[in-house]
Amino acid sequence: MTTSRPEFLQGISPHHGEVVRNVLNREIRQKLAAKLDAMPSSETWYADIYAKAIYGPMVFRDQDLGIADTIKQLLPEYRILADLYLEKTPGDDGFPFHTDFDSIGFMERPEEMLTVWIPLTPVNEVGSGQLSIVMEEGAVRLSLIREANQLHSLLRVVDPTVPEHPPFQMTRQEHEYMERTKFTPSLDAGDALLFCNAFFHKSEGVAQGKRAAYIMRLVPKNAKFNRMRLLGLKKLGQNLAVVNELLEQYYPDALEP
Template identity: 80%
Template sequence: MHDRFDFLKNISPHHGEVLRNVLSKETRETLAAKLDVMPNGQTWYADIYQKAIYGPMVFRDPELNIIKTIEKLLPNYRILSDLYLEKTPDDQGFPFHTDFDSIGFMEHPEDMLTVWIPLTPVEEAGSGQLSIVMEEGAVRLSLIREANQLHSLVRVVDSSVPAHPPFQITQQEYDYLERTKVTPSLDAGDALLFCNAFFHKSEDVHNGKRSAYIMRLVRKDAKFNKTRLLALKKLGQNLAVVDELLKQHYPDAL
């Protein structure tokens, strides 16, 4: 695995960590059975993946014990939302991207942490691995993109905010991300931790399907941004989580 750098520890201390055997075989089988019977989500994810369920919130199921599992591993964090994706050879997946188009509701979005758990092994090319970047140049570039995304969210609520040209990755920058990416090998039930603010991408699946259960974590002392929450509500993004956060932190906005 690629060495992690001191500057990363200051920005997002868990970015690039791999944790082994986070979910047992029994838990994975129970989780997969619950997700298999759920209908495909009605989001733009479903236009890209064979099956995509945005916010099934199955981590709250006491039978799975996922909340306690995460608390033991990351005691300073709590789970905020989840996502389930199945990828097949026909699914394009995402090129390099960051995740704040739909979850940019924190005062410090770089504190949000993804726990990406494959339910099928992703140990070699063609198995649907996830690649992340950790080079300082790529991280700085991704923070610029994050700023653009959050600026766009603010404009959803306040049209007086001046428009800004959309962020575009040049071919040279994309080539740089490809050169510097890290693509760990994970068995089913292992977890890759990464910061949502930094570039990552899904790799190709050549045969069968890759299924992954994904959780978004925030620090227990996280602060949430009212304007961004209202913007996401207006866009219809992550409504279950957004409404809960507004009710808890900004009830006057409802």
């Protein structure tokens, strides 16, 4: 399954909706799966959504796997910032349309973050746990409104004098619009779907078997990070390994002695 990308996306998120085949070969997938299987699930509320969820295993730094080199060749203008592993089992109904900046909104331009979503099991038919994204301009503009709402709430964690704003809510018509216009590619194990975290996406249900996916968050090499949002995420305890590294690198004065 292929789809054409709207021109307006070039200026917002140039890789959103791209499918790249055979990014991780079978040997690397087997080594990666063995390493991830041996790791415990993360102790966060996100883990309750999945059969297994590991946030920040940082296995892309393992030179034996060569993942960082693979991404460097594929997307030379980006660097890997974080990774995660998500596992679903039969009976999972999927996760509704959402954006991801509740826990990773630390960039000045978070819509520049790029996800590389790699299934370690085939997701090529209904019931296999496919990932759907939306590329229609109306939905993208709506998602940027949601992003602003999420980041506003994050600032309030650090500075309660920031006025409160009503939570973002989607209408039934907006949900129906996204269901009607979503792109759901068929991927083999090791293929990659590239998409922007700021735009609406959802996981589809799993009817049988296990759906396992290894996911990387990439940022442009010249990305700038927001001090106040980093402190907000630190206070919330979200992505602490990455947040603390970024604070130490860019805002060392913000770390507690």
